[in-house]
Amino acid sequence: MSQVETKLTIVVRADLGMGRGKIAAQAAHAAVSAALASLGTADFRAWLRDGQPKVVLRASSAEQLDSLVALASAEGLPVQVIHDAGRTQVAEGTPTCGAIGPAEASRIDAITGELPLL
Amino acid sequence: MSQVETKLTIVVRADLGMGRGKIAAQAAHAAVSAALASLGTADFRAWLRDGQPKVVLRASSAEQLDSLVALASAEGLPVQVIHDAGRTQVAEGTPTCGAIGPAEASRIDAITGELPLL
Numbered sequence A, B: 001m002s003q004v005e006t007k008l009t010i011v012v013r014a015d016l017g018m019g020r021g022k023i024a025a026q027a028a029h030a031a032v033s034a035a036l037a038s039l040g041t042a043d044f045r046a047w048l049r050d051g052q053p054k055v056v057l058r059a060s061s062a063e064q065l066d067s068l069v070a071l072a073s074a075e076g077l078p079v080q081v082i083h084d085a086g087r088t089q090v091a092e093g094t095p096t097c098g099a100i101g102p103a104e105a106s107r108i109d110a111i112t113g114e115l116p117l118l
Helices: A020-037 A042-049 A062-074 A105-112 B021-040 B042-048 B062-074 B104-114
Strands: A008-011 A052-061 A079-083 A095-104 B006-013 B052-061 B079-083 B093-104
Touching: A008 A042, A008 A062, A008 B042, A020 A042, A020 A079, A020 B006, A020 B021, A020 B052, A042 B052, A042 B062, A052 A062, A052 A079, A052 B062, A062 A079, A062 A105, A062 B062, A095 A105, B006 B021, B006 B042, B006 B062, B006 B104, B021 B042, B021 B079, B021 B093, B021 B104, B042 B093, B052 B062, B062 B079, B062 B093, B062 B104, B093 B104
Parallel strands: A008 A052, B006 B052
Antiparallel strands: A008 A095, A079 A095, B006 B093, B079 B093
16 A cells, blocks of 8 residues: 555534434535645645545534634645535534645644544 | 535445444545546536535445446446445445435436435
């Protein structure tokens, strides 16, 4: 296996009681948004070459998600926050997850390294 | 809420014992692959306008996933099958999920309508 140097990290709120299908749909939304926002960048091309590696981590509150995303953004990393359309399970506009990247894995790890896997 | 006329349906195998984070990563991979493969098509643009609606459904075996994907492809729908890179939980090359769409919702429902939500 070749060394993976880029990644897309998706941080999902575990405090909303979302089911696994709902979580999968929200994470997919975050990943698609992140990919489309980074089309044509060097990081995007490197990430595709690496095989689109993704890691899904757990945040325990809206505040924790907000704070990680703000920190990543301040470091110049691409970020996306997904707000639910409110059709099922959570109220419209609730932030459910965020994407950080695609970017160099070490830059993302410096921000999300403390979070557990979802 | 405006009427949603397109969707991306992700069919996930529930027989592999994947955890929710693994499922989210596989579904995200399927969604990104489907989006990138359909860039520039009329269905893709309509799907973005609709707000990227996604539905995550459950298949109970590799055979059921294969058969749905083959049927969708025979109907001219865009399909993607994700094979795991084998870093965690399942063996390398295992088909874990598939994406059908983005496309007109009724065309997808005609094929996946019997499947339960994940």
